[in-house]
Amino acid sequence: MADKDRVYIFDTTMRDGEQSPGASMSLEEKIQIARVFDELGIDIIEAGFPIASPGDFEAVTEVSKILKNSIPAGLSRHSKKDIDRCYEALKHAPRFRIHTFISTSPLHMKHKLNKSPEEVYEAIKEHVTYARKFTDDVEWSCEDGTRTDLDYMCKTVELAIKCGAKTINIPDTVGYTIPSEFTKIIQTLLNKVPNIDKAILSTHCHNDLGLAVANSLAGVQAGARQIECTINGLGERAGNAALEEVVMAIKTRPDLMPYDTGINTTLLSKASKIVSNATGFPVQYNKAIVGKNAFAHEAGIHQDGMLKNRQTYEIMTPESVGVKQTSLVMGKHSGRHAFKDKLNSLGYPDLTDDVVSNAFAKFKVLADKKKHVYDEDIIALIDDSLIIDNKVNAxxxxxxxxxxxxxxxxxxxxxxxxxxxxxxxxxxxxxxxxxxxxxxxxxxxxxxxxxxxxxxxxxxxxxxxxxxxxxxxxxxxxxxxxxxxxxxxxxxxxxxxxxxxxxxxxxxxxxxxxxxxxxxxxxx
The missing domain is CATH 3.30.160.270 (Alpha-isopropylmalate synthase LeuA, regulatory domain)
Structure with a gap:
């Protein structure tokens, strides 16, 4: 695909994701995750915030040494000490990115930074220029971008690009925006910033209103070509845009989003499990793409449709994200057709109608009592029915x-x-x-x-x-x-x-x- 159709995936699971309370990862776990992410095909891996702690510095250092394909990145505030620390952690890699940020919304400038818009403007000029001395791959973020005055944003973005930033990230830091508004922000930057063609626009959306993925995709459709995201949607508060969701949305709907991410989607399930194990954060059962129930069907109507044609109720194959197969979950909503199919798969293909009817009736009673009906349960029901059918009870x-x-x-x-x-x-x-x-x-x-x-x-x-x-x-x-x-x-x-x-x-x-x-x- 042409460069204009390439969407770069910037993963921040080990930085923004780790900022979730209780989600700290050890150095060994970060290295394990980095290896999987490298194989997955992630373009940029933000391995930490080097100035934050000795542990973060060590993690960014070690991750930067082992990556073969992905570009390692570190986060820094607009501080020369932060940027120096970033460079020291990343310098072992042949290619690396320094990601530096400062708040630009009136609320943040006044109450968080205690700086005027003019002072923030000068800070951007000083620190983006300074970061550019260490690498030609500098990313600049306007924190709380979606609550920033658009004219001021255009002014600061133009300056950051002029000072050497090749990626401009627009964070929806507090998950405040909606797709139509975020579309307008990206389109405004593309139309009003004169040197915008010299940089890639990026999205970084939080999920406080449950719109992180929708906003990210809206940004891409408006012209952004990088998405910042995390595996399992990990992140502060309600989390970030889920990597697996944005990637599979693009892959599943090429008619509306004719873009390429370069992600090996068959490794998504594996990556999800590794991150879940490392953080101790379980993946909710109904989580899109990687949840336990993402390819499970219990309702009788759905199961009947699936048995006739998988596309009736599945818009992607489980194999495409690394799941072995669709699961027809047997429960109280399952129908006779799915029950007979399950019996065939368990090795009971030639049962009489009486045995099947007896077992199905018992199955419905059991399903009302149990949340999960396992294969062993169904085998037991069949064997019970065979006992009745054979009139044997020794x-x-x-x-x-x-x-x-x-x-x-x-x-x-x-x-x-x-x-x-x-x-x-x-x-x-x-x-x-x-x-x-x-x-x-x-x-x-x-x-x-x-x-x-x-x-x-x-x-x-x-x-x-x-x-x-x-x-x-x-x-x-x-x-x-x-x-x-x-x-x-x-x-x-x-x-x-x-x-x-x-x-x-x-x-x-x-x-x-x-x-x-x-x-x-x-x-x-």
Whole structure:
């Protein structure tokens, strides 16, 4: 693409993003993030504010040493000490950018800087000129730009370019503007600043009104060719424009935004996870592009459409941002079509209509109780329905007493009906559940591997019903048993027995096939 169609991505996750309360990153984490960003194709990486702390200085220094493609940048105020510190941190890189800024809005000049517009004007002349001595890549920002008088902004931008700034950044520092207003600001600068052709205009939008991405894109459509942004929208207060959102918006709508960013979008999900892990800030489930639910569909109508054609409800593929596949989340809004598709994917392609109907009815009841219905839950429902369909229930719990507490070994007394034969026993164990499972194994001898024992409450309160899941494995075959009861120990016994009953069915179903295979191998 021509230069006029190239949008440069300036990432400030490690500078502005780290200014989020609680989002501090270690040097090792910043280096790890920088390597991923370099691979991602980010043009400029603002690695910190070198004068702010020894840690920031060290981070900018080390990041500037390892980047192979991206240009490292450091932030400085209009102070020669700040600019010197920036240079010292960045000088190890073959190319680097010094990003210097000063407030230009009447509110900031008066109450933050205690300077007149004339004094700010002179400060721009002095410090942009000084920064230009260290590098020909100087960026200048007018802090609180969207609350700055437009005539004064044009005057200061013209001066900054005259003094050597090659990038002019217009920050919406407090997230105050809206797209139409930001469009006007960019267009005014392009029309009224005589030397604007010698610089690239940049956007830096905060998200206080939830408009950071919209304002950034409006700026690009108006003529800006750099976007300052952060992964996951990290940043002060409500955050910055989210890198993954602006990039994918441009990629998805070339009809309205025929621009190129040079970003390898298949690494966006990876970058999101690394930043989330480093900062400890979880990504909200419904976050655009990189959220857990960004490519998940639960509503039956949506799932049906997705199964017929992915484009019905997805405007981009999950693979394009590094997500393996679309997820049809099974929940109370899911329809029968999606349920049958899920059964096929779980290895149940040839179930009878009765079994599917029975399982689907149970699934709807379960989905009303649980926020998340996992594959194991659905397998359990199918196996339950197969038990009903086969009229088989080999083992039944008749009674259970458990003795637990301090000072004495935990003990269980149990009565089971095993193939019509009522049996009793008692066992001790390392806890009441262990004692229960030992009783079952004694009354019905078997050799399986216990792969999962999980308990969770269906509702809140001490009288909540407990749902217990038990997963067992035998010769490569697995079954999942579930049971619910207000007595967790009773639920545990029934869940284990449930899994055994399913295993018996699987043995019966596969036995004829195994016998046939053995005969074939023996040549009979």
């Amino acid at each position: 083992i039944n719990l008749k009674s259970l007493k458990v003795f637990a507490g301090t000072g004495e070994p935990q003990k269980a007394e149990m009565t089971l009906d095993v193939f019509g034969d009522v049996k009793k026993t008692s066992e001790t164990g390392d806890g009441p559940v262990d004692a229960i499972f030992k009783c079952i194994k004694k009354l019905y001898p078997h050799d399986v591997n216990l792969q999962l024992y999980q308990v969770h409450a269906v509702t809140e309160g001490t009288d909540a019903q407990a749902t217990v899941s038990v997963k067992i494995e035998e010769n490569g075959k697995t079954t999942v048993g579930q049971a619910a009861d207000t007595d967790t120990l009773v639920a545990s016994a029934n869940a284990y027995i449930n899994s055994l009953n399913k295993m018996i069915i699987k043995r019966d179903k596969t036995a004829p096939e195994e016998q046939f295979e053995n005969k074939q191998m023996k040549g009979i």
